[in-house]
Amino acid sequence: MGFNKVVKDANEACQGIQSGMTLMLGGFGLCGIPENCITELVNMKVNNLTCISNNAGVDDFGLGLLLQGKQVKKMISSYVGENAEFERQMLSGELDVELIPQGTLAQRCMAAGYGMPAIFTPAGVGTEVAEGKEMRVFNGKKYLMEYAFDADFAIVKAWKGDTMGNLIFRSTARNFNPVMAMAGKITIAEVEELVPAGELDPDHIHTPGIYVHRIFQGKQYEKRIEQRTTQKRA
């Protein structure tokens, strides 16, 4: 056994995820999302999930797939605007939505991974986000106290990983993945390329394997682009 954290596939990786649990899912928009695990969650038909994720995917990709299956009870996100089914469920009251400033969302994940029970953030002071929250002044500036997240599982997507769970992310597909990887009680990582321990340069590792409990190489990655913007060659 030792430190071999490799599981066969998304199915084995998602063992133990049950209806009613709180999941963290990495990604920004459709960039860096754990595609294989999301598909598996759809297949598992778990429901009543609370999902902490910066965005909610689009109608037919990403977390939108879980919304289609009405598997989500509550979304905790900073921006959810690309998804008609999301809008329908939210307006009908089927879906509970908690909107959180993006930086606060990131730092509440980081807090969990760093063993900090709460953090102070200036975001949202004076707005409806501050309602019911403790406010505190430091050096004349107001801050809200926000709590570390408490997630049953964190599910992240990395570029490369090794058998001991060390992860390297690529470009802006990094985004929320490292902070969520640190924050799960159980952390699942799916990677594009899985290599033996010792092949990754220890100076290049973004997430040390101590934070990762299960790792597998995803079958395929669509990596859909949400806004394909280009320039013509001169």
Next chain:
Amino acid sequence: MGFNKVVKDANEACQGIQSGMTLMLGGFGLCGIPENCITELVNMKVNNLTCISNNAGVDDFGLGLLLQGKQVKKMISSYVGENAEFERQMLSGELDVELIPQGTLAQRCMAAGYGMPAIFTPAGVGTEVAEGKEMRVFNGKKYLMEYAFDADFAIVKAWKGDTMGNLIFRSTARNFNPVMAMAGKITIAEVEELVPAGELDPDHIHTPGIYVHRIFQGKQYEKRIEQRTTQKRA
């Protein structure tokens, strides 16, 4: 000008450092310390310094050199036990010493770099470190509230850096350097190898250049070893 943060040498890098200022200095023991800037501080003869650094060097190397010159008014460290001159000055009352748990020291640096005015730490609860500090209970566990550091200059040492101030550290010479680099009002980085912007892989950069104000390639590095432990070949 733009983003060329290169200065000629330690002398130019340390311009503006004045007696009475608070400095953060990276390194753990003698590993990853900004050797060239320390030598320059000795030459500058600035004094009454408050130094935030995990350790205080040894008698004739590292921060010990500043102690020899009686340039330090106060040390804020977690462990200072390798230095006879330090002991003499502390016992005689010439030197003020504030001892802080190592993790708290690191996270108070990080807090400054992340715009967090204070953090909660369990380290020191129930000990003399907790005296006079606010204590708070989260989920049944006690934490102390500790404040972000406020340093005039942070002086760090990296392995490679580029002209825009991006830094890559090597092995355990990373230690406190990245969190201090984020925390200085002005951050000086000395590096073993300075390369043009664009040569470092953006995925491998540990400290983005936005945190670094001045950078130079050090003239030489002694990189003294504090505890040379080896094994014989079989």
Next chain:
Amino acid sequence: MLDKNGIAKRIALEVKDGMYVNLGIGIPTLVANYVPNNIEVVLQSENGLLGTGPFPFEGEEDADLINAGKQTVTTLPGSSFFDSAMSFGMIRAQKVDLTILGAMEVSELGDIANWKVPGKMVKGMGGAMDLVASAKNIIVAMQHCDKAGHSKLLPQCTLPLTGIHCIKKVVTDLGVFDIKDGAFHLIERAHDVSIEEIQAKTAGKLIIPDVVGVIH
């Protein structure tokens, strides 16, 4: 009156050499097109990129490389990637010099509303609340009036707030306004807009100084 590009062009004058800048979606994105060639700026995308470059050539899009508007982009030499916590860390620690973003309403106290309209679908605040709460220098780019002709420069915001006491400068299709001491101060007007028209279209307290610049 300034069109969107005119607003962006005027804001570009506020961008100085060596600045790290965060550009919001919409008009702010256009500002990058008007930064003079002789100054350098580094664009921060809050999803985790310093050194955002132009859109990629057709066929060279990289799904892993997007900006905060989820558009495919490129990187410039000296760029770096980092996670979302560090990204907002550098925003909170005021390492980002200038933030430019759009708004639905701005008040004479410097409050801003730009994320939610009651009764309409709420998309979320994204990073806007973090940016306005932390940035040391924020410029708002917006139309002076809504489609019904009502002023968006108000004594106080009517929409849910994004942040309070944080906006110091507003550039609209009619002019440039500093916000201080509880009032909008007209700094410049579009060449074809009269001070009287600006006065009429500004619901918040408006101060007209002796000298008002003209944007041609």
Next chain:
Amino acid sequence: MLDKNGIAKRIALEVKDGMYVNLGIGIPTLVANYVPNNIEVVLQSENGLLGTGPFPFEGEEDADLINAGKQTVTTLPGSSFFDSAMSFGMIRAQKVDLTILGAMEVSELGDIANWKVPGKMVKGMGGAMDLVASAKNIIVAMQHCDKAGHSKLLPQCTLPLTGIHCIKKVVTDLGVFDIKDGAFHLIERAHDVSIEEIQAKTAGKLIIPDVVGVIH
């Protein structure tokens, strides 16, 4: 009586396959020598290394690669480097499974003192206060009595505390003790040490269960 290596050897039995372990300076460092070959552990050095390996061969020392005791070390396959904040982050978030460290005194309430002796030169607590405040499983390795023969297992510590209510197991030259319900519980004794001797040398409340193991 167990010598230092005997204490280390006994503690090694507490180390399980797949554990991330932080070893303090002194006897705890010796524990690594007695971990059986058929189990794998990863050693965390709190200066920023997971996967600490043995000392380097002569001539292969790397000044950039040290452990928390400032000794030159090597890395094992799968190791990673990180900064001090993340290092203590993983300690605080209880990702490190087991911490083994030395002590000057331990109390029947699980308090520990190991960093400061009034009147003597204070070296500092280093990472000890962080480790004892956060670790989910802490074993103390220590001599049962000080040089003057006074018990170091006390009703309450007399030296300045490092942490409170945190130690659950102590291994000394005389035996193995669990700390719970405000008392030391004798689990095992060294084969050449009588229960009476342990009783005599333990100042804190000592519970002797019906069955006490013997360490040979």
